[in-house]
Amino acid sequence: MSKLATGLARRGDEVWRQRVQRSARRLPPVEMVVAICVGLIVWTIVAARTEDYILPPITDVGSRIVELFTDADQRWDWLMTMFRIMLGLITSFVVGTALGLAMGRSRRLTNIFMPYLQITQGIPSLSWVMIAIIWFQTVEVRIWFLMVMVTLAGFAFQAQDSYRAIPAELKDMAKSLRPRRDRLDMFRTITLPAILPGMLTAWKVNLGLGTRVVLIAEFAGATIGVGYQLRLEQQFFRMDGVIAWTASLVIFVLIIQQVIAMIERRMLRYRPGAHMPQVSEATQEPLTAQPDARQVG
Amino acid sequence: MTDLMQGREVAPVSHDAGRSDDAAVRFEDVHKVFVTGDGTRVRALEGLNLSVARGEMLAIVGQTGCGKSTAFNLLLGLFGATSGTVTVHGMDPHRDFEALKGRIAVVFQDGRLLPWRTAEDNAALGLEYQGVRKAERTRIAREWLARLGLEGREKAYPFELSGGMRQRVGIARCFALNPDIILCDESFSALDELTAERLRGEFLRLVKNEGKTGVFITHSIEEALTVGDRVAVFRAPGHVAAEFTPEAALSESELSRMRKSVRDVMAGVESPGSA
Numbered sequence: 334m335s336k337l338a339t340g341l342a343r344r345g346d347e348v349w350r351q352r353v354q355r356s357a358r359r360l361p362p363v364e365m366v367v368a369i370c371v372g373l374i375v376w377t378i379v380a381a382r383t384e385d386y387i388l389p390p391i392t393d394v395g396s397r398i399v400e401l402f403t404d405a406d407q408r409w410d411w412l413m414t415m416f417r418i419m420l421g422l423i424t425s426f427v428v429g430t431a432l433g434l435a436m437g438r439s440r441r442l443t444n445i446f447m448p449y450l451q452i453t454q455g456i457p458s459l460s461w462v463m464i465a466i467i468w469f470q471t472v473e474v475r476i477w478f479l480m481v482m483v484t485l486a487g488f489a490f491q492a493q494d495s496y497r498a499i500p501a502e503l504k505d506m507a508k509s510l511r512p513r514r515d516r517l518d519m520f521r522t523i524t525l526p527a528i529l530p531g532m533l534t535a536w537k538v539n540l541g542l543g544t545r546v547v548l549i550a551e552f553a554g555a556t557i558g559v560g561y562q563l564r565l566e567q568q569f570f571r572m573d574g575v576i577a578w579t580a581s582l583v584i585f586v587l588i589i590q591q592v593i594a595m596i597e598r599r600m601l602r603y604r605p606g607a608h609m610p611q612v613s614e615a616t617q618e619p620l621t622a623q624p625d626a627r628q629v630g
Numbered sequence: 631m632t633d634l635m636q637g638r639e640v641a642p643v644s645h646d647a648g649r650s651d652d653a654a655v656r657f658e659d660v661h662k663v664f665v666t667g668d669g670t671r672v673r674a675l676e677g678l679n680l681s682v683a684r685g686e687m688l689a690i691v692g693q694t695g696c697g698k699s700t701a702f703n704l705l706l707g708l709f710g711a712t713s714g715t716v717t718v719h720g721m722d723p724h725r726d727f728e729a730l731k732g733r734i735a736v737v738f739q740d741g742r743l744l745p746w747r748t749a750e751d752n753a754a755l756g757l758e759y760q761g762v763r764k765a766e767r768t769r770i771a772r773e774w775l776a777r778l779g780l781e782g783r784e785k786a787y788p789f790e791l792s793g794g795m796r797q798r799v800g801i802a803r804c805f806a807l808n809p810d811i812i813l814c815d816e817s818f819s820a821l822d823e824l825t826a827e828r829l830r831g832e833f834l835r836l837v838k839n840e841g842k843t844g845v846f847i848t849h850s851i852e853e854a855l856t857v858g859d860r861v862a863v864f865r866a867p868g869h870v871a872a873e874f875t876p877e878a879a880l881s882e883s884e885l886s887r888m889r890k891s892v893r894d895v896m897a898g899v900e901s902p903g904s905a
Binding site: 502503505506507508509510511512513518522523526527529601602603604605 | 703706708727728730731732734735736738742744745746747748755756758759760761787788789803807
């Protein structure tokens with residue numbers, strides 16, 4: 334009985350030890366925690382010695398952030414900005430990917446679209462803001478147009494590059510198996526998985542770019558959204574509001590980045606670096622095949 | 631035609647021997663010309679005549695650029711011939727691409743696995759393309775992986791497998807389709823010698839047991855003589871310079887002479903005493 338109890342206790346210890354180890358792995362590195370703490374201390378000291386409109390106390394900013402997420406009116410501003418960012422990015426992603434794949438397949442289409450995409454990408458965001466204001470009256474259309482113009486080329490170029498990087502050998506292999514629904518099967522099993530890593534990278538890059546662009550557009554001409562609220566806070570010299578609204582955007586970007594990282598972990602687990610050991614030929618089970626009877630000699 | 635090619639010493643097979651009615655594969659006076667980007671015409675095949683009987687394993691050996699791969703791709707139906715006819719079971723593999731679905735399969739040099747698919751899903755790819763239900767294709771793929779010694783590795787991704795294991799998955803993908811004709815393109819040349827030898831032996835056993843017809847392309851004379859019931863030696867521009875039957879070599883010295891003859895034909899060197 335006592336042996337059993339000892340065994341169980343040992344097993345319990347082991348389980349407990351493993352849990353602690355797993356939890357420890359999830360914790361941020363000590364250096365990071367220390368750096369953040371130092372930053373917060375410096376902030377507190379500087380805030381205590383300056384006016385609130387230059388750097389407000391952390392507590393004021395914290396309560397404003399809580400207010401943004403709890404107050405229905407302010408939450409609407411926040412949600413509107415997120416919606417604009419996502420709508421623009423999804424449009425660019427769909428159109429850009431289709432355009433990039435078409436360009437990847439056809440040199441002629443590349444020759445037609447490439448100059449337009451290159452020029453589009455070369456125009457500064459601020460110029461697009463001006464163009465959008467002059468061309469469109471509706472604020473939502475302006476912002477959507479602006480987002481698409483700024484992020485479309487990135488998706489298109491990435492899709493084109495990823496498509497062209499698909500090894501011809503893989504396409505030949507697939508074709509040699511004579512797919513029943515040729516194009517659809519090839520797209521589903523070869524093209525789509527092959528371009529996925531590149532497209533996820535394009536999402537990460539365009540997310541930051543798109544967020545900045547929407548902010549500029551809202552700052553310049555919207556009556557709702559984080560950019561508009563930032564303009565109001567700036568007009569009243571409310572630094573806590575500026576920091577809180579900015580933080581709300583950062584939180585949004587971080588959440589989307591985490592979602593993308595999650596998709597990457599799930600969809601790209603086939604890539605080396607997943608911490609799984611390679612198997613050498615020497616470690617294999619002996620083959621069951623008979624010796625080759627036709628071996629020469 | 632030289633003595634060597636008529637084969638007094640090396641027991642060759644005449645082209646007519648392979649032109650029986652039960653030929654699974656046939657090339658008749660096949661020419662293939664490629665036009666490069668700058669307009670240059672490259673003759674890849676010139677008057678290729680070749681046939682493979684049902685159940686036969688034909689090894690094609692030749693130097694780089696002699697047209698082996700072009701003949702291979704014609705057989706696969708990836709493109710058509712400039713002139714002449716290529717037939718697989720009496721059908722044009724390019725024109726009747728759909729009709730030959732599931733009847734030809736390939737074991738490529740490096741397995742050519744899709745890196746984003748597990749061993750099991752790679753082995754089932756051909757079946758998936760043929761519209762076989764998931765449960766059924768998974769069962770067949772697992773069965774072939776097990777037969778090839780990959781039990782327990784079904785869920786591994788290609789990067790987690792050794793070169794030999796990847797090649798086994800490629801072989802499983804090929805046999806899972808249950809094709810009549812199996813084509814091999816330098817299938818074991820990327821592996822170390824011991825692994826290649828082991829895998830080659832197992833592959834040949836499977837081909838024979840399953841009664842498949844095979845076309846085995848290689849640049850290795852030794853491999854061609856080991857694998858082939860018949861060996862066709864290619865010389866540029868794409869034609870058969872000579873054929874040999876390794877089984878006719880009854881002793882090591884005869885085999886050694888055959889090896890040398892193949893080498894000479896490949897290099898375009900006339901053997902002593904040739905006409």
